[in-house]
Amino acid sequence: MPMGIFLNLYFSISNWLMEDALKASKYEAWQAHSQIVIVLSTGLLMWAYAILALVTIDSPIPAIVGFSAAAIHSLSPILLRYPGSIHMAAHTLIGAGLIHQGCFAYFTGGFNSNILIWFGILPMLGGIILGKKGVITWTIITASVSLVALYKMLYLSDFPMLISHNGWIVAQGFMIFGWIFLSSFIMYIFTALVEKNNHDVSLKATKIHTLVRVLCHDISNPLTTAKNRIKLIERSLGPDDQALKEKMSKLDRPLESIQGIIDQVRTWETIESGKKELELKPISIIDSILGTIDLFEEKIKEKDIILKTNLPHDDMLILADRVTFQSQILSNILSNAIKFSNKGESIEISVDEDIVKREDHQDHFIKLKIADHGVGIPEEILKDLFDPSKKTNRAGTLGEAGTGFGMPIVKAYVEKFNGKINVISQTQNNAGPTGTIFEMIFQKANYE
Numbered sequence: 001m002p003m004g005i006f007l008n009l010y011f012s013i014s015n016w017l018m019e020d021a022l023k024a025s026k027y028e029a030w031q032a033h034s035q036i037v038i039v040l041s042t043g044l045l046m047w048a049y050a051i052l053a054l055v056t057i058d059s060p061i062p063a064i065v066g067f068s069a070a071a072i073h074s075l076s077p078i079l080l081r082y083p084g085s086i087h088m089a090a091h092t093l094i095g096a097g098l099i100h101q102g103c104f105a106y107f108t109g110g111f112n113s114n115i116l117i118w119f120g121i122l123p124m125l126g127g128i129i130l131g132k133k134g135v136i137t138w139t140i141i142t143a144s145v146s147l148v149a150l151y152k153m154l155y156l157s158d159f160p161m162l163i164s165h166n167g168w169i170v171a172q173g174f175m176i177f178g179w180i181f182l183s184s185f186i187m188y189i190f191t192a193l194v195e196k197n198n199h200d201v202s203l204k205a206t207k208i209h210t211l212v213r214v215l216c217h218d219i220s221n222p223l224t225t226a227k228n229r230i231k232l233i234e235r236s237l238g239p240d241d242q243a244l245k246e247k248m249s250k251l252d253r254p255l256e257s258i259q260g261i262i263d264q265v266r267t268w269e270t271i272e273s274g275k276k277e278l279e280l281k282p283i284s285i286i287d288s289i290l291g292t293i294d295l296f297e298e299k300i301k302e303k304d305i306i307l308k309t310n311l312p313h314d315d316m317l318i319l320a321d322r323v324t325f326q327s328q329i330l331s332n333i334l335s336n337a338i339k340f341s342n343k344g345e346s347i348e349i350s351v352d353e354d355i356v357k358r359e360d361h362q363d364h365f366i367k368l369k370i371a372d373h374g375v376g377i378p379e380e381i382l383k384d385l386f387d388p389s390k391k392t393n394r395a396g397t398l399g400e401a402g403t404g405f406g407m408p409i410v411k412a413y414v415e416k417f418n419g420k421i422n423v424i425s426q427t428q429n430n431a432g433p434t435g436t437i438f439e440m441i442f443q444k445a446n447y448e
Helices: 003-017 019-024 026-056 060-080 086-106 114-130 132-156 165-236 239-273 285-295 297-302 322-339 406-416
Strands: 281-284 306-310 317-320 346-357 362-372 420-426 435-443
Touching: 026 060, 026 086, 026 114, 026 165, 060 086, 086 114, 086 132, 114 132, 114 165, 165 239, 281 285, 281 322, 285 297, 285 306, 285 322, 285 346, 285 362, 297 322, 317 322, 317 435, 322 346, 322 362, 322 406, 322 435, 406 420
Parallel strands: 306 346
Antiparallel strands: 281 317, 346 362, 362 435, 420 435
C-alpha cells in the first residue's frame, strides 16, 4: 500500500477517534496520536505472543489470556471517542500488555522468563502518553509485579515451565528483534517530533520578532509626529501661555514613557534574535559610572537623593561594550534605584577588586555594587525579576512608570559580558531596613 494512502487512512481513522482530543488542545491531540501509534507498533507483537502461546505452551490459559489482551489492546483507541478519556484508553492499553506478559511469564518460568523484559517498556509507554504521572504509575505497578514474582521464586515455589524448546527460542527472538524494532521506532518518532517542535518554535519566534518590529515601527512613526507637534506648539507659545505650557508638558511625559517602552522592547528583541553583535573591549568602569551619574543628575536632585560613591583612585578596566554597559546596565539599575527611593534617601555605588586564587594562577574580577534604601522589591516580583515573560513593572514612589523590560535586559547584557548579577531586597514586610542591593561581577581587563 503506498505511503500516501496509508497516511490518509490513518488520519481518517485517527481524526474520528480523536474528535474530542482535537477540540481540546494540541497536547491532548499529541497524547491521542501517541496512543494510536503505540497500538500500531506493539499490536503485532501482542498477537504474535498470543499465537506462540497457543502453539507452544502446554496450557490453554496463556493463549486465552493472550488473545483477549491483544483484542483489548487493539481496541483501546475506541475509548478515545467513547467515553473520550485519554487516561482510560492509555491505562487500558498498557494494562492489557501487563496482563498478557505476566500470564505468559507465569507459565514459562516466571521470574526467569524472557518476556518479563517487556515490563521495562510499560513505564516508557506510560510516559509517552501520559507524561510524568504515567511513568510513575507504571513504574510502581511493574516493579511491584516483578517483586512478587521474585518473592514467589525465592521463598514459595518455582513457576511452571510449560513452553516447548522451540517456543522458548522463538520467544527469545521476539524479545531481541522486538526490542530493536520498538526502540528504533520510538526513537525515530521522538526525534521527528523534536525536529518538528524545534521548527514550529523557530517559526513562531520569527513571526513574533516580525510582529514586534512592525508594531514598534508603526507606533513610533505617529508617536514621533505627535512629539514634534507638541514641541512646535510649545515654541509658538508666549510668556502669557504658561498654563498651556504646563499642560503640553504633561502631555509630553506619557509620550516619552511610550517611547521608552518601544525602545526597551526593541532592545530586548535585538538581544533575543542575536542580531546585535557586541565587541568586548577594555573600558573604564569608573568613567562609565560617573557618566551615568551625570545623566541622572536632574532626577537625583528632583528627589533630593543623597548619592554616595566609593570608587578606587586607580582606574579599573572591565571587558564590555561601553555604550551598552552605560546605557543599558548602569542606567537601568540607577534609574530603578532612584525610582523606588523616597525623597531624601541615599544610594550607594561602590567598586572593589576581587581576587580568586587558582592552583597555578589568580583570576581578577571587578565587583560593582549599587544599593538603595527605598521600598524594596516584593518577593513575588523578585523571584521573576529577570524573566521577560512575567509581569514585574510597577510605579515608583512618585508614580514613575516602568516597562518591566529593564531588568531582563540588564541580566542579558551582564551575561553577554561574561559577568554575573545578584540582587538582594528587603521590603517593609521583612524584618530590618528596606532597600535593594544589586551586585555585579565582571572580568578585570588590566592585570598581568
